[in-house]
Amino acid sequence: MSKVLVFVDSRDNKIKNSGFEAASKAVNIASELGCETEALLIGSGVSSIAGSLGAYGIKKALVADDPKLEKYSTTAYSKILADACRSAGADVIILSATSMGKDISPRVSAKLEAGLAADCTEIRTEGGNIYAKRPVYAGKAFIEVKINSAVKIFSLRPNVFKPVTIDGVTTAAENVSVELTDADFSSQVKEIVVSNEKLDVTEANIVVSGGRGLKGPENFHLVEELAKVLGGSAGASRAIVDAGWRPHSEQVGQTGKTVSPSLYIAVGISGAIQHLAGMSSSKCIVAINKDKDAPIFQVADYGIVGDALEIVPALTEEFKKVLSN
Amino acid sequence: MKIAVCVSQVPDTTTKVKIGADGKTIDPSGVTYIINPYDELAVEAALQLKEKQGGETIVLTAGRDSSKEVIKKSYAMGIEKGILIKSDIEMDSYAVARNLADVLKEINPDIIFFGKQSIDYDDSQVGLLVAEMLGLPSINVVVSLNIEGSKVTAEREIEGGKEVVEATLPAVICAQRGLNSPRYPNLKGIMQAKSKPIEERQPSYTENKIEILNMTLPKAKSKGKIVGTDVAAVGELVKLLREEAKVI
Numbered sequence: 001m002s003k004v005l006v007f008v009d010s011r012d013n014k015i016k017n018s019g020f021e022a023a024s025k026a027v028n029i030a031s032e033l034g035c036e037t038e039a040l041l042i043g044s045g046v047s048s049i050a051g052s053l054g055a056y057g058i059k060k061a062l063v064a065d066d067p068k069l070e071k072y073s074t075t076a077y078s079k080i081l082a083d084a085c086r087s088a089g090a091d092v093i094i095l096s097a098t099s100m101g102k103d104i105s106p107r108v109s110a111k112l113e114a115g116l117a118a119d120c121t122e123i124r125t126e127g128g129n130i131y132a133k134r135p136v137y138a139g140k141a142f143i144e145v146k147i148n149s150a151v152k153i154f155s156l157r158p159n160v161f162k163p164v165t166i167d168g169v170t171t172a173a174e175n176v177s178v179e180l181t182d183a184d185f186s187s188q189v190k191e192i193v194v195s196n197e198k199l200d201v202t203e204a205n206i207v208v209s210g211g212r213g214l215k216g217p218e219n220f221h222l223v224e225e226l227a228k229v230l231g232g233s234a235g236a237s238r239a240i241v242d243a244g245w246r247p248h249s250e251q252v253g254q255t256g257k258t259v260s261p262s263l264y265i266a267v268g269i270s271g272a273i274q275h276l277a278g279m280s281s282s283k284c285i286v287a288i289n290k291d292k293d294a295p296i297f298q299v300a301d302y303g304i305v306g307d308a309l310e311i312v313p314a315l316t317e318e319f320k321k322v323l324s325n
Numbered sequence: 326m327k328i329a330v331c332v333s334q335v336p337d338t339t340t341k342v343k344i345g346a347d348g349k350t351i352d353p354s355g356v357t358y359i360i361n362p363y364d365e366l367a368v369e370a371a372l373q374l375k376e377k378q379g380g381e382t383i384v385l386t387a388g389r390d391s392s393k394e395v396i397k398k399s400y401a402m403g404i405e406k407g408i409l410i411k412s413d414i415e416m417d418s419y420a421v422a423r424n425l426a427d428v429l430k431e432i433n434p435d436i437i438f439f440g441k442q443s444i445d446y447d448d449s450q451v452g453l454l455v456a457e458m459l460g461l462p463s464i465n466v467v468v469s470l471n472i473e474g475s476k477v478t479a480e481r482e483i484e485g486g487k488e489v490v491e492a493t494l495p496a497v498i499c500a501q502r503g504l505n506s507p508r509y510p511n512l513k514g515i516m517q518a519k520s521k522p523i524e525e526r527q528p529s530y531t532e533n534k535i536e537i538l539n540m541t542l543p544k545a546k547s548k549g550k551i552v553g554t555d556v557a558a559v560g561e562l563v564k565l566l567r568e569e570a571k572v573i
Contacts, residue, residue: 072488074453075462099483103465106418106450110457115419115534118448131538136446140342141351142541149534187462187496191489193480200484206572230573248468248502249482254338254444255362255502263572274338280543284570286562292551299546302565306555314556318563319573 001128004030004037005090007081008053008061009100011072011192013045017163018096018203020056022156024163025123026094027057032125033092038062039171040084042077044070050173057166062088062176069178071189072100078107079184084176085112085151092130097155105155114151121160121260121281130154138254138277158203159260199233201252206232206263209252209279210240213268213289213308217245222312223267229319235259237269253278268308271296288312326380329434330371330404331425331452332364334388334395335445342542349537350415360395363440365402366500369507370470371438372403378472380435381405385428387421389413393523400518401510407521412528418446422454423530429459434495436477441466441499456497464490468503 006026008019023039030037039053039061050061064080081104085093093108095101097119109116121142122133132154133144147153201207208230210223217240227234236246238253252259254274264282269275271287271294279285280299287300288308297303304311336342336356343352360368371382384399386392387410396407410424429437439452449465456463468487469480475494480487482501510518552558552565566573 074465078457099466099481102449103453106422106453107457107463109419109450110422110454113534115417116448116450117535118450136540137336137340137342137351138444138447139543140340141344142543143349144538144541146536146538147534148536187464187490187492189488189490190478192483192486193489194486198485203484251502258447263566263570273341280546284566284572285546285549286566297551298548301546301549301570302562303549303551304553304555304558304562305551306558310556311559314559315562318559322563322567323573 001033001035001091003035003088003090004092004094005085005088006037006039007093007095007101007104008039008041009096009098010041010043010046010049013043013049015049015052016098016203018098018158020163021158021161022094022096023053023058024056025156025161027166028164029092029094029123029125029130033128038088038090040064040081042069042080047173051171054169054171055165056163057169058171059169061171061173063173064176064178066178068180073185073188074103074107075187076180076184078104078111079180080176080178082108082111091151093151093153095155097157101155105153109153112151113149114153115147115149116153116155117145117147118155119157120154121157123154135258138274139258139281140277157260159205201233201235201250201259202257204233205261206230207235207252207259207261208232208265208267209235209237209269210267211237211269212239214240215309219309220245222309226265226312226316226319229316229323232261237275238272266296266300267312269296270294271299326374326378326436327432327434328371328374328380328382328436329385329429329432330367330382330399330438331385331455332368332395332399333361333386333443334358334392335361335443338444344540344542349540351540358391358394360398361440361443363442363500363502365507366502366504367438367440368399368402368404369505370498370500372508373505374436374472383407383432385410385425387412387416387424387528396523397518398510400521401514402508403514408524408526410526410528412531414531416531417533417535418448418450419454419534420530420532422451422458424528425451426455426458427529428526429455436494437497439497439499441501452497452499461495461497462492463497463499464492465499466501467498468501470498470504
């Protein structure tokens with residue numbers, strides 16, 4: 001391998017944690033392969049944030065900084081990434097499997113005729129080759145893959161690769177010339193509607209999810225309050241999404257979102273196979289359910305048997321107490 | 326309006342995965358196969374568009390002979406024509422996309438619907454690969470869609486919100502749950518689907534870029550401990566999370 005290019009996605013000139021995760025993993029892979037890493041930032045005003053990548057070992061950042069790129073465009077962004085890969089002579093592209101990364105990477109794959117291993121949870125190098133492990137069937141199984149094309153693309157599942165800081169590295173930013181025509185913006189974001197300031201369940205370090213055991217949508221606030229006290233996000237089982245209690249964007253499991261937070265608390269969720277697939281890679285799992293034989297207890301590290309409506313408020317209070325000390 | 330929809334056949338979500346004899350794929354014995362749930366939304370979107378604006382609908386899939394079932398399911402819902410690109414070789418997303426793109430080039434549709442991902446390999450690639458191969462704009466993870474003339478406005482789900490995206494037809498749309506509620510086929514539709522012909526094609530491209538080396542099951546978790554029952558166990562749980570698991 002000759003060079004690793006990492007695309008660091010940003011919104012409103014902010015790099016999310018997943019961007020640093022990708023940068024850090026790219027530096028790690030490049031050092032194992034004995035080659036250089038370059039980062040790419042795309043947006044309007046992104047030159048000002050390139051410096052923050054130094055902490056993760058990025059020495060050189062390419063910036064495509066143009067007012068036209070203020071809002072995301074799948075067509076324009078993927079063209080810039082593919083062009084940057086060609087002109088940098090990179091043969092490995094790393095990016096995060098965020099909504100933007102998932103949207104760009106297949107287009108870049110087609111442009112460069114490069115294989116794409118999506119949503120990887122482990123990457124290792126051996127004998128100059130890169131091997132990636134990625135979940136399939138929503139996490140019911142994993143496959144290890146190797147990419148057999150000249151350029152190889154790996155997207156990394158957010159919240160899995162912990163960014164490692166490296167001291168004493170400063171990032172030199174270099175502008176890449178962007179020649180874009182109207183045709184390159186054939187798909188263009190006009191507006192972003194932020195539903196709330198909460199972290200998405202896929203990004204949160206702590207997720208508290210609720211299910212049928214909450215008995216009704218009016219009790220979901222108990223889950224939200226616990227999540228808030230812990231600085232986490234609230235998720236939902238498919239049962240209560242299908243019942244219309246919660247929006248689909250909060251659903252955890254197969255046909256919903258797959259999460260791997262440090263702590264997952266399942267409240268009143270029995271643990272259907274589809275749900276377990278989506279959360280069983282969480283580092284620590286707590287289950288609260290009135291049925292001691294519920295399948296959720298098979299994957300839980302800790303469990304309490306009892307009524308969620310009584311236990312959750314008590315748990316919220318207890319955490320408030322200990323966290324304020 | 327020419328409306329295309331691409332679908333795939335996947336194991337039902339209740340499937341308990343067992344590793345097959347080759348160590349690289351799942352053991353298909355006892356597995357129920359269904360149309361990919363996100364593709365069902367794509368079929369529904371195609372039918373709703375046809376009902377509103379008129380035109381013809383065509384469904385495409387690439388896979389084994391058994392994939393005819395998902396074409397029949399699409400027929401039963403109301404799709405008019407179907408093409409199976411028949412391959413007994415397991416193709417990766419890139420190869421599937423190349424085959425679909427080659428056929429779609431011929432059909433030259435005004436709009437192509439996909440599900441945002443298939444629930445087997447969870448790649449989330451094929452729709453966007455096809456868009457790029459055909460030089461078309463795309464909108465991915467779409468939860469609402471409005472088409473007026475050749476202008477497409479869609480909402481796509483992102484972390485913690487939505488993006489409002491505009492594109493011009495012809496375009497690729499990848500459906501996410503929330504876009505619609507797929508209809509149930511009626512008996513007449515199911516009966517008619519049985520005898521409706523399916524066009525078969527040979528694959529035009531069979532080279533995989535992704536090589537699967539092995540498939541493994543997640544590490545089995547050892548059963549954890551029941552801390553206790555009811556509110557009385559709360560204090561102990563918090564203590565364990567802080568002192569033993571060290572996650573808080």
